[in-house]
Amino acid sequence: MNQPRGTVVIDTERCKGCELCIEACPPDVLVMSTEVNETGYRYPLLQSGCTGCTACRMVCPDQVFEVYRFDARGA
Amino acid sequence: MTQELRIVPTDRPPADGKARKVADFRPSLMLGEHGLCPGCGEPVALRILLETLQDLGIVNNSIGVVGHGCYGSFVRIMDVDVLQCLHGRAPSCATGIKRMRPQTAVFTMQGDGDMVNEGLQEVLHTAARGENVTAILLNNGVFGDTGGQQTATTVLGQRTKTSIEGRDPGLHGHPIPVADLVASLDGVGYVARGAVGTAGSIARTKRMIRAAFESQLAGEGFSLVEILTMCPTGWFVGAPQGPDYLAESMEQVFPLGDLRARPKPSGAGA
Numbered sequence A: 001m002n003q004p005r006g007t008v009v010i011d012t013e014r015c016k017g018c019e020l021c022i023e024a025c026p027p028d029v030l031v032m033s034t035e036v037n038e039t040g041y042r043y044p045l046l047q048s049g050c051t052g053c054t055a056c057r058m059v060c061p062d063q064v065f066e067v068y069r070f071d072a073r074g075a
Numbered sequence B: 001m002t003q004e005l006r007i008v009p010t011d012r013p014p015a016d017g018k019a020r021k022v023a024d025f026r027p028s029l030m031l032g033e034h035g036l037c038p039g040c041g042e043p044v045a046l047r048i049l050l051e052t053l054q055d056l057g058i059v060n061n062s063i064g065v066v067g068h069g070c071y072g073s074f075v076r077i078m079d080v081d082v083l084q085c086l087h088g089r090a091p092s093c094a095t096g097i098k099r100m101r102p103q104t105a106v107f108t109m110q111g112d113g114d115m116v117n118e119g120l121q122e123v124l125h126t127a128a129r130g131e132n133v134t135a136i137l138l139n140n141g142v143f144g145d146t147g148g149q150q151t152a153t154t155v156l157g158q159r160t161k162t163s164i165e166g167r168d169p170g171l172h173g174h175p176i177p178v179a180d181l182v183a184s185l186d187g188v189g190y191v192a193r194g195a196v197g198t199a200g201s202i203a204r205t206k207r208m209i210r211a212a213f214e215s216q217l218a219g220e221g222f223s224l225v226e227i228l229t230m231c232p233t234g235w236f237v238g239a240p241q242g243p244d245y246l247a248e249s250m251e252q253v254f255p256l257g258d259l260r261a262r263p264k265p266s267g268a269g270a
Helices: A020-024 A055-061 B042-056 B071-076 B090-100 B112-118 B120-128 B176-185 B197-216 B238-251
Strands: A006-010 A030-036 A042-047 A065-070 B018-022 B064-065 B081-084 B107-113 B134-139 B188-195 B221-228 B257-260
Touching: A006 A020, A006 A042, A006 B134, A006 B176, A020 A030, A020 A055, A020 B238, A030 A055, A042 B112, A055 A065, A055 B197, B042 B071, B042 B107, B042 B134, B042 B197, B064 B071, B071 B107, B090 B107, B090 B112, B090 B120, B090 B134, B107 B112, B107 B197, B112 B120, B112 B134, B112 B176, B120 B176, B120 B221, B134 B197, B176 B221, B176 B257, B188 B197, B188 B238
Parallel strands: B064 B081, B064 B107, B107 B134, B134 B221, B188 B221
Antiparallel strands: A006 A065, A030 A042, A065 B018, B188 B257
16 A cells, blocks of 8 residues: 555756646645755755656656656556 | 755655556657746646647547747657647648648647737638647747747736836736637637646646547637746746746736637537
């Protein structure tokens, strides 16, 4: 049951900190960091519970999300 | 309240062999970084446009005609044949390309300042002539590239650099719903209005862009997809509030949906 359904890779260095992904995440598992990247923007961090729905990747203007799903629950 | 966050590492793909990549960072047609502001909606519109070209398999057979605005910088990073035209003249240039190369999928990418202020007659005449091209309008209600001045699609009451007290109909006139104007013309195959505020509206807008290109490939005439995009810089709101502002102001004046559906096939079946 604790097997995650999905995960994302976040290219934090390209993030501009607009926070659109935080609002868009249906399971609400993205939070903003307190640290900043090289260009001075805060960036999203992932908590456990990702479903791999790609909503973050849909809304991200800077395309910093790459989405993976785990196939443990069948196709 | 001070609950310990359980952060999952996201700096590299999962090592688990069962992980299946379902979405890349960006489509392979996007070659690099855009330089637009945080929270801008236009890169999202570009992404779904390029993904649609790839889904339809017409990348090598399409030519884009781009106007002038923030999105003008996309010509550097979109791996599609592109012509950049004078302000507002993209539909006319697209007309010429389509008439010389009728087998090519021709699309324009224009902002509201470009299409509605600077080149309103170009798009209306191109639509009325029934030119078989697709126009993509990125409508954010401000001249973003020049610093956020009011355009012809700025909604009443909206604050911009040149309507700092809010757009006043007595002083500045009323917004022009260009997609509704185009939808009322003969010679038009498909007109729709989408937005990029939420994941759901982005998915719907992507289907609209696909329908517009399918309409063009079927030779049904002029097609237009108006996409409402966020410009938090020009709207004086924070980037996270952009989608809410879009829904509360622009979507109330410019309702989303198909404004002119594709003609029904005469025979049975879809």
